[in-house]
Amino acid sequence: MDVESPQEIADLLKDHVLHPAEAADLLKDASAEQVAEVVKVLDEQQTADLVEHLDLAIQRDLVNYIPRGHMAKVIERMAHDARVDLVKELPEEVADSLLPLIARAERMDIARLASYEEGTAGSVMTTEYAVVSVDATVEAAIRELRRQAPGEQTGSEIYVIDADRKLVGSVTLRDLLLTKPEQQIRNIMKTDIVTVNATDDQEKLGEIFSKYEISTVPVVDDAGRLVGRITAADVIDVVEEEADEDIYRLGAAGQPIDYLRASILKIARQRLTWLLILVGTGLITSSLLQHYQAELTTAIALAFFLPLLSGSGGNAGSQTTAVVIRGLSTGEIQLSDVWRVVLKELAVGLMVGTVLGVFAAARALLVPGGFQNLRLGLTVGLAMTGTVTLAKALGALLPIFFQKIHLDPALMSAPFISSIVDILTIITYFTLARLIYLR
Amino acid sequence: MDVESPQEIADLLKDHVLHPAEAADLLKDASAEQVAEVVKVLDEQQTADLVEHLDLAIQRDLVNYIPRGHMAKVIERMAHDARVDLVKELPEEVADSLLPLIARAERMDIARLASYEEGTAGSVMTTEYAVVSVDATVEAAIRELRRQAPGEQTGSEIYVIDADRKLVGSVTLRDLLLTKPEQQIRNIMKTDIVTVNATDDQEKLGEIFSKYEISTVPVVDDAGRLVGRITAADVIDVVEEEADEDIYRLGAAGQPIDYLRASILKIARQRLTWLLILVGTGLITSSLLQHYQAELTTAIALAFFLPLLSGSGGNAGSQTTAVVIRGLSTGEIQLSDVWRVVLKELAVGLMVGTVLGVFAAARALLVPGGFQNLRLGLTVGLAMTGTVTLAKALGALLPIFFQKIHLDPALMSAPFISSIVDILTIITYFTLARLIYLR
Numbered sequence: 001m002d003v004e005s006p007q008e009i010a011d012l013l014k015d016h017v018l019h020p021a022e023a024a025d026l027l028k029d030a031s032a033e034q035v036a037e038v039v040k041v042l043d044e045q046q047t048a049d050l051v052e053h054l055d056l057a058i059q060r061d062l063v064n065y066i067p068r069g070h071m072a073k074v075i076e077r078m079a080h081d082a083r084v085d086l087v088k089e090l091p092e093e094v095a096d097s098l099l100p101l102i103a104r105a106e107r108m109d110i111a112r113l114a115s116y117e118e119g120t121a122g123s124v125m126t127t128e129y130a131v132v133s134v135d136a137t138v139e140a141a142i143r144e145l146r147r148q149a150p151g152e153q154t155g156s157e158i159y160v161i162d163a164d165r166k167l168v169g170s171v172t173l174r175d176l177l178l179t180k181p182e183q184q185i186r187n188i189m190k191t192d193i194v195t196v197n198a199t200d201d202q203e204k205l206g207e208i209f210s211k212y213e214i215s216t217v218p219v220v221d222d223a224g225r226l227v228g229r230i231t232a233a234d235v236i237d238v239v240e241e242e243a244d245e246d247i248y249r250l251g252a253a254g255q256p257i258d259y260l261r262a263s264i265l266k267i268a269r270q271r272l273t274w275l276l277i278l279v280g281t282g283l284i285t286s287s288l289l290q291h292y293q294a295e296l297t298t299a300i301a302l303a304f305f306l307p308l309l310s311g312s313g314g315n316a317g318s319q320t321t322a323v324v325i326r327g328l329s330t331g332e333i334q335l336s337d338v339w340r341v342v343l344k345e346l347a348v349g350l351m352v353g354t355v356l357g358v359f360a361a362a363r364a365l366l367v368p369g370g371f372q373n374l375r376l377g378l379t380v381g382l383a384m385t386g387t388v389t390l391a392k393a394l395g396a397l398l399p400i401f402f403q404k405i406h407l408d409p410a411l412m413s414a415p416f417i418s419s420i421v422d423i424l425t426i427i428t429y430f431t432l433a434r435l436i437y438l439r
Numbered sequence: 440m441d442v443e444s445p446q447e448i449a450d451l452l453k454d455h456v457l458h459p460a461e462a463a464d465l466l467k468d469a470s471a472e473q474v475a476e477v478v479k480v481l482d483e484q485q486t487a488d489l490v491e492h493l494d495l496a497i498q499r500d501l502v503n504y505i506p507r508g509h510m511a512k513v514i515e516r517m518a519h520d521a522r523v524d525l526v527k528e529l530p531e532e533v534a535d536s537l538l539p540l541i542a543r544a545e546r547m548d549i550a551r552l553a554s555y556e557e558g559t560a561g562s563v564m565t566t567e568y569a570v571v572s573v574d575a576t577v578e579a580a581i582r583e584l585r586r587q588a589p590g591e592q593t594g595s596e597i598y599v600i601d602a603d604r605k606l607v608g609s610v611t612l613r614d615l616l617l618t619k620p621e622q623q624i625r626n627i628m629k630t631d632i633v634t635v636n637a638t639d640d641q642e643k644l645g646e647i648f649s650k651y652e653i654s655t656v657p658v659v660d661d662a663g664r665l666v667g668r669i670t671a672a673d674v675i676d677v678v679e680e681e682a683d684e685d686i687y688r689l690g691a692a693g694q695p696i697d698y699l700r701a702s703i704l705k706i707a708r709q710r711l712t713w714l715l716i717l718v719g720t721g722l723i724t725s726s727l728l729q730h731y732q733a734e735l736t737t738a739i740a741l742a743f744f745l746p747l748l749s750g751s752g753g754n755a756g757s758q759t760t761a762v763v764i765r766g767l768s769t770g771e772i773q774l775s776d777v778w779r780v781v782l783k784e785l786a787v788g789l790m791v792g793t794v795l796g797v798f799a800a801a802r803a804l805l806v807p808g809g810f811q812n813l814r815l816g817l818t819v820g821l822a823m824t825g826t827v828t829l830a831k832a833l834g835a836l837l838p839i840f841f842q843k844i845h846l847d848p849a850l851m852s853a854p855f856i857s858s859i860v861d862i863l864t865i866i867t868y869f870t871l872a873r874l875i876y877l878r
Contacts, residue, residue: 016631021650053650079652146617156595156612173595173612178585192455206675211460211492213518213672215654232671233652236645239675243682244765247689251761251853252754259766260776264783268790271758275827278754279795282747283802289743290806296739303735303742304728307861308721310746314753315691315717315854319710322690326683327698337699344703351707356718363722367729388714414690414853415754422746 006030006037013038013046020046024053032061039066044073052082055258060089063098072101075110081126081234084113113228121205122198124238125219125228130158132185134168139181141171159218159226160189167195167218167226195220198227205230206239207331246329249410250322252278274415281419285310285426292430295438301367302433305360305380310425312356313387314418320345320395321414328399328409338400342393349392350385357385372437379437383429390428391421445469445476452477452485459485463492471500478505483512491521494697499528502537511540514549520565520673523552552667560644561637563677564658564667569597571624573607578620580610598657598665599628606634606657606665634659637666644669645678646770685768688849689761691717713854720858724749724865731869734877740806741872744799744819749864751795752826753857759784759834760853767838767848777839781832788831789824796824811876818876822868829867830860 009026012018018026027035035058039047047066051059051074063071063086075083075098087095087110099107109127116122130148132141145158158176160169169189179188194212196205198219208217209232219228244256254270289296289306296303324341327333333341361381365373395417399409448465451457457465466474474497478486486505490498490513502510502525514522514537526534526549538546548566555561569587571580584597597615599608608628618627633651635644637658647656648671658667683695693709728735728745735742763780766772772780800820804812834856838848 019631019633019651021652025650142616173616177581177612177616192458194458206679209672210675210679211464212458213460213670215671231652232654232675233648236649236671236675236678239678239682240645240649240769243678243685244769246682247686247761247765250686250689251757253758253761259762259771260779264786264790267783268787271755271787272791272794274758275751275754275791275795276798279747279751279798282750283798285746285750286743286802289746290740293739293743296742300732300736300739300742301729303739303745304725304732306742306745307724307728307749307865308718311721311724311749311753311858311861312714312718314750314857315714316710318690318854319692319713322686322692323698326686330679330683332698340699344706347703348707348710351703352711352714355711356714359715359718359722363725415757418753419750422750426746 006034007041010038010041013042013050020049021053023050027054027058030058032058032065035062036065044070045077047074048077048079051086052078056085056089057258057261059086063090063094068098069101072098076103076106079126080109080113080128081124084110088114116198119202120198121196121200121202121219121230122228124202124205124234125198125230126234127228129218129226129229131161131226132158132171134160134162134186134189136185137181138176138179138183138185138188141185142176142181145176157216157218159229160185161226164223165225167193167220167224169193170218193218196230197222202238203242203329204331205235206242209235242329246326246410249408250325250414252413252415274413278415278419281416281423285422288423288426288430292426295430295433298438299376299433301364301369301376302379302429302437304367305364305383306426306429308360308363309380309383309387309429310418310422312360312384313391313421313425314414316349316352316388317391317395317417317421318414320392321399321412321417324396324399325410325412328403333400335400335404338397338404341400342396345392345396346389349389352392353385353388356388357381360384375437379429379432382436383425383432386428386432387421387425390424391417394420394424445473446480449477449480452481452489459488460492462489466493466497469497471497471504474501475504483509484516486513487516490525491517495524495528496697496700498525502529502533507537508540511537515542515545518565519548519552519567520563523549527553555637558641559637560635560639560641560658560669561667563641563644563673564637564669565673566667568657568665568668570600570665571597571610573599573601573625573628575624576620577615577618577622577624577627580624581615581620584615596655596657598668599624600665603662604664606632606659606663608632609657632657635669636661641677642681642768643770644674645681648674681768685765685849688847689764689853691852691854713852717854717858720855720862724861727862727865727869731865734869734872737877738815738872740803740808740815741818741868741876743806744803744822745865745868747799747802748819748822748826748868749857749861751799751823752830752860752864753853755788755791755827756830756834756856756860757853759788759831760838760851760856763835763838764849764851767842772839774839774843777836777843780839781835784831784835785828788828791831792824792827795827796820799823814876818868818871821875822864822871825867825871826860826864829863830856833859833863 009023013023132144156173158171159167162168169191170193171189175188195218198221215232217230218226221227248256252274361377364377364380398412402412403409448462452462569584571583595612597610601607608630609632610628614627634657637660654671656669657665660666687695691713800816803816803819837851841851842848
């Protein structure tokens with residue numbers, strides 16, 4: 001699209017030609033001041049629609065360019081989950097001057113939603129939903145819904161609650177539309193509904209939505225009272241975030257950040273943390289080799305195969321770690337599968353390692369050295385088989401063990417497994433060399 | 440849940456106590472024969488609901504235990520996207536004997552959906568949706584909807600089409616419920632709707648759903664005619680699949696498979712393919728080191744730092760590859776960002792590499808050897824800085840280059856980058872050693 005100036009974007013938004021999400025895209029690289037230019041000519045609802053699609057950092061800065069009283073009205077009109085994210089992001093003094101200007105009911109809603117811990121279902125849900133009483137008739141329910149004037153954001157499912165606000169069922173607008181007005185809600189509602197608890201881990205959401213093929217799920221508290229609703233669109237964001245985290249951690253790249261915007265210094269600091277840990281284990285390999293100096297001096301050919309062995313071990317481990325960490329994260333692999341997985345990887349490692357061992361041994365036989373070279377070949381071949389098997393077993397065992405002791409399994413990233421395998425490779429290799437090659 | 444026998448599961452399903460998705464979970468490890476026991480006492484609709492939640496392999500085998508005529512009726516009742524997946528999975532002779540028994544309209548629907556290529560929006564969509572004519576009144580539209588008797592699977596959005604079946608707008612049941620019967624659909628419909636083309640890449644779907652915060656999107660053909668609908672729940676599956684693929688490829692573990700069920704032989708074969716390619720490049724390192732045999736013999740201390748250098752280079756490269764491949768896949772990084780990304784990684788690499796170089800040099804100074812060791816320290820330090828910088832630049836450049844020439848960027852997996860970096864590390868290291876340490 002060929003829209004550039006704030007004025008043009010504002011005009012298109014006012015005429016509903018441009019979707020707020022597209023306007024936000026066009027303003028992706030704009031400063032808060034430029035966005036403020038656009039917002040100036042919009043009404044409160046249009047501003048709210050645009051603001052909730054902007055990056056959080058821009059939303060936060062934008063607040064400084066909008067009069068507090070006006071901003072309060074905008075926040076009242078924002079999607080309930082979006083505005084909580086914004087308020088959480090505001091500096092304390094800004095929040096303190098802004099919140100009192102927001103209508104009491106909305107303010108309490110923000111406080112309630114903000115109270116859920118990050119990573120729980122409660123932190124993802126919104127409080128926009130339509131409810132009717134289980135004691136109502138269809139006619140009364142429709143009247144009540146007209147009163148609640150549910151917006152687009154409440155979805156097509158209407159939750160049915162009892163006198164204690166406990167969730168007892170659901171009806172759809174379609175049910176109401178197709179049923180006689182004097183029917184009781186109690187008699188037409190669906191009662192076998194899927195719910196999640198507000199304190200549930202958000203990681204479970206993807207599995208629930210795809211298992212039950214639902215587009216929205218009600219959220220209840222420990223007493224079974226309705227407290228919110230989660231939409232599939234929100235879950236898509238959660239699923240992508242979780243995948244981002246898996247991938248970054250597997251690559252030992254730290255927490256996902258806004259890469260293109262992040263400063264070089266910030267990226268470098270994040271990467272360095274992990275690399276230093278890995279260099280720490282890498283230094284052990286130097287000391288080990290220094291320890292095996294006598295063997296290396298006697299038979300320099302041993303050195304030729306060091307990168308091949310440690311590389312292959314690392315690669316074999318990376319494969320397993322990727323599969324196991326992703327499996328744990330999507331729930332495909334359970335903690336109870338531990339021995340099944342480890343034994344499977346041991347078997348795969350032994351098979352794969354034997355094939356690779358033959359290749360490595362064949363290459364070692366090409367080193368000039370006559371009969372003695374058969375021993376070198378055997379050493380290199382067995383070291384390869386041992387390393388690959390070990391790498392696969394560790395690549396499966398360590399993430400599962402970490403999960404078991406309630407640490408993030410992805411901390412056992414592929415590079416970390418490779419480093420540990422490096423150390424074990426050198427010990428195995430030189431032990432075999434002493435036994436076979438150097439006697 | 441403590442349900443074990445097929446009979447119990449069937450009873451609970453018949454009484455609507457058990458959700459079909461939960462029954463499918465309980466039957467996860469059951470054989471097709473055992474599932475057939477359950478299905479025997481269910482009616483066609485209940486069977487359809489259960490079958491579409493089962494693993495495809497079980498669905499396929501189950502077909503052999505159900506009389507063809509009955510199975511045809513079950514397929515007619517299955518969700519339209521689920522039954523296409525099943526039919527595609529059937530052996531040709533089974534499909535040939537089954538398809539003619541399915542009602543003509545349903546059979547044509549299956550054929551139409553099956554014609555979309557894997558990986559396109561068309562292959563993910565379903566053909567269950569409700570439509571009304573743009574020329575209708577609200578009253579006529581409601582009458583038409585009652586006639587179409589839309590099930591739960593049609594969603595709350597009703598698509599508005601013109602005489603050519605072109606999608607011109609949408610209304611919600613809520614709109615119909617809250618509007619006067621004599622109003623024209625044309626006047627109340629929403630016209631700025633988000634659509635996707637049936638031939639669009641499914642990778643785009645996650646971005647579209649989360650950008651516009653929608654729960655369903657209509658699918659059109661090149662002429663703008665309505666051909667289907669995609670729900671957010673389907674997109675969650677797509678997003679997870681794409682993330683699985685990214686993670687497996689990053690780990691050089693091949694295509695995602697049903698890990699726990701797959702045979703050891705199948706897993707080993709898949710892993711071996713990649714490991715052999717990587718061993719191929721690994722063998723180059725052996726030859727290189729053999730080529731540098733003279734240097735190694737003169738100064739065995741050089742060998743001590745080989746695993747440290749190649750490991751650090753590999754890790755630095757893995758970090759960048761993880762970030763860049765994920766960024767390309769989610770659309771956060773565009774092809775046009777190539778130089779921005781490569782320069783950023785070069786800068787990060789230089790910073791991080793310098794710090795790691797200092798550590799590596801310090802360790803090298805600990806090797807006994809007097810003044811000569813300053814030269815070893817300088818060699819190891821500079822090699823570290825060079826390796827890490829190079830690894831980061833390549834880790835960014837190669838995946839973007841692959842994307843540019845329309846190959847899967849994830850083929851430049853972390854292990855593959857590590858292997859290439861290994862080779863470059865050895866050349867850099869020994870060139871520096873000749874220039875600084877060994878003169």
